[in-house]
Amino acid sequence: MTKPIGVIDSGVGGLTVARELMRQLPQETFIYLGDTLRCPYGPRSEQEVRAFTWQMVNFLLEKNIKMLVVACNTATAYTLNELQEKLSIPVIGVIEPGARAAIKVSQNKRIGVIGTEGTIRSRAYPNALKSIDSSIRVNDLACPPFVPMVEEGMLTGPEAEGVVERTLSPLKKMNHIDTLILGCTHYPLIKDLVQNEMGSHIQVISSGEETAREASLILAYNNLLEKNAEAPVHEFYTTGDMEKFRLVANSWFDEPVRILRPVELHHVQSSAM
Amino acid sequence: MTKPIGVIDSGVGGLTVARELMRQLPQETFIYLGDTLRCPYGPRSEQEVRAFTWQMVNFLLEKNIKMLVVACNTATAYTLNELQEKLSIPVIGVIEPGARAAIKVSQNKRIGVIGTEGTIRSRAYPNALKSIDSSIRVNDLACPPFVPMVEEGMLTGPEAEGVVERTLSPLKKMNHIDTLILGCTHYPLIKDLVQNEMGSHIQVISSGEETAREASLILAYNNLLEKNAEAPVHEFYTTGDMEKFRLVANSWFDEPVRILRPVELHHVQSSAM
Incomplete structure (x- = not known):
């Protein structure tokens, strides 16, 4: 069964990573979640960044992802070790x-x-x-x-x-x-x-380019590469304004971003926190 | 305890990979084994290449290596999957x-x-x-x-x-x-x-450059990176003429290659074959 790869970011910046992931791994399906509403994470406290990141992670875990890419440097800096310890799937950061x-x-x-x-x-x-x-x-x-x-x-x-x-x-x-x-x-x-x-x-x-390359290796190393060569359908989620996100995403990708649904993270369970 | 990384090759070509491994992972200790006596592997049968490769691998396993790098494309092509299945340590090829x-x-x-x-x-x-x-x-x-x-x-x-x-x-x-x-x-x-x-x-x-980069990731991913920053002492082995090997190795490395002992692989047990 095809399982997607989850990509999280504080907003739209991680789309540069997602674009490279999709280019270097064109048979994989991705679910992107950008926390545009609470972006930027840079000036926030470690506690806040960790809380927000876990909310995003728990949302994606319910989508049955096979790997998680933390496409945000700030979130990687504060949460990567913890995520790698607590999750049973491979977790890759950008640092x-x-x-x-x-x-x-x-x-x-x-x-x-x-x-x-x-x-x-x-x-x-x-x-x-x-x-x-x-x-x-x-x-x-x-x-x-x-x-x-x-x-x-x-x-x-x-x-x-x-x-x-x-x-x-x-x-x-x-x-x-x-x-x-x-x-x-x-x-x-x-x-x-x-x-x-x-x-x-x-x-x-x-x-971005480097993270996609390493994601490719970790998928192969864990025997998780998608064998089915059919064109995958990706999903993009944002916590913020959908139209604004769609505009940015469409300007960064060759093809229009097809699916985009808002998600309110505070409604998502965060039991793993 | 410091554990070395094993590098095998059909001869001296793999020294280009070893050099990059030592440059990108300067805290790691390497043991290189080149089967110069039976080089080149390129024109040999799959059966021969597999047999020779397992002899080299068994020699290095006795040295308690923590990871194996197959720095020979021909050996990688014929044996990587088998080595990855049968060995309990990470195995990386060059392909x-x-x-x-x-x-x-x-x-x-x-x-x-x-x-x-x-x-x-x-x-x-x-x-x-x-x-x-x-x-x-x-x-x-x-x-x-x-x-x-x-x-x-x-x-x-x-x-x-x-x-x-x-x-x-x-x-x-x-x-x-x-x-x-x-x-x-x-x-x-x-x-x-x-x-x-x-x-x-x-x-x-x-x-070579690319394999060293991926070896670095796999070490980190398996929590095998050497923490001790003291200058490591590498070992180089050849099945062929020691002086000839030393000449080539010294021309490729900035520092003289210090240790070099001949090994006769047919005396090595090959129980894992």
Whole structure:
């Protein structure tokens, strides 16, 4: 029987991960849940992020998912270990895939990380990098203006360039990194701006592509790959405004997003909390 | 207690994988065993390759390895499923990592594969690619001259260029692929020649880098990452001439290869066969 893969995010940013998952795993069925109503998670407390994440997870567990992808860096930082311990299905976050990809490409072992306040404060990226190679030096930087900018659709132009330039300047001054991890799923949408600002000698890692690659391996490793090659039908859920979510989703996917139902998470049981 | 990771290969080609494993996992200890005496495996029968591989595996199991990397495409093609079924430790081959990396980077879903006769005949790459995405089209080509050329150290110059040009011409004529998998661990040593011949628009995938990345994930996933950051001491074994192996190994690694003992595999028990 075909079982879906669950993808959760604080809002629309995780759609960049979902898009890569669907591209690299075109035979798999995905259920996406974005907590748009309570986005962004970045400035929230750990307690809040954990509570909201468990609500999303419990909603998806009722859909009989075979794997869970936490497509939000903040939620990954605060809940991944707990989810991996408590759930019987494989759980993948977006932080370790980005860390491993950076280790693969970095030649000088100096790696930059940009993300939300929550992600940077959690030290999840430095911990992930140093658990594999303690000699790696990490320069990280919280970039609070980036998520609102992307959510407003300000992805190009002089104003966006100015925001990126001002925000990244502390990182640019410490000009020793050769690799930069986009530690927030919104950032791939301004990847070109970041690349231009940092310079072409910096390798920029998008967590979405890397997470999809690792999800593919974990599915194969657990013998969970879908054998049926028929075109799957995905489901997208949002806690916020449906039309707004549909507009964003349709602008990011080649095909129109077909199914979209609102869900009120506070009505969902959260027994696993 | 520190447990090593075992790496097996038909000869010296797998050292390209070992080098990447040591670079991306600098806290891990590796034991490398190259069956130089009976190399190449490419033209051998499936039965022979399976028998030789099990002899190597049994030798490494006695060293109490925590994970096995089959760093030889031919051995992976013929024995990976069997090894994964029968061993209680994680077993990683070089074929699936290359396949997943190719799926990640290919935009037009037309992927080329070059390898030994055995690897190409086994259909292992097309099977791995199509099990993830049945719509992928694969152009594969056996390149028998490449392994002897690399083993002889002929890595640059007009003669080597000529061999690469002649060998790849059937693949080049079907000029639709956008990604080419080097499906043999010897080939990364002539990656530049292959890239020049195929053109800069083709993305060339080295299985070694990709396998190391996936080994890193599987270690983390199974909670097997080495926590101790002290510099590990690796061991290299060969069934063939020690000095010849040492020369090749030293030319490929930044630091001299320290320990190297011959082993006669036919004296090793092969009870698991």
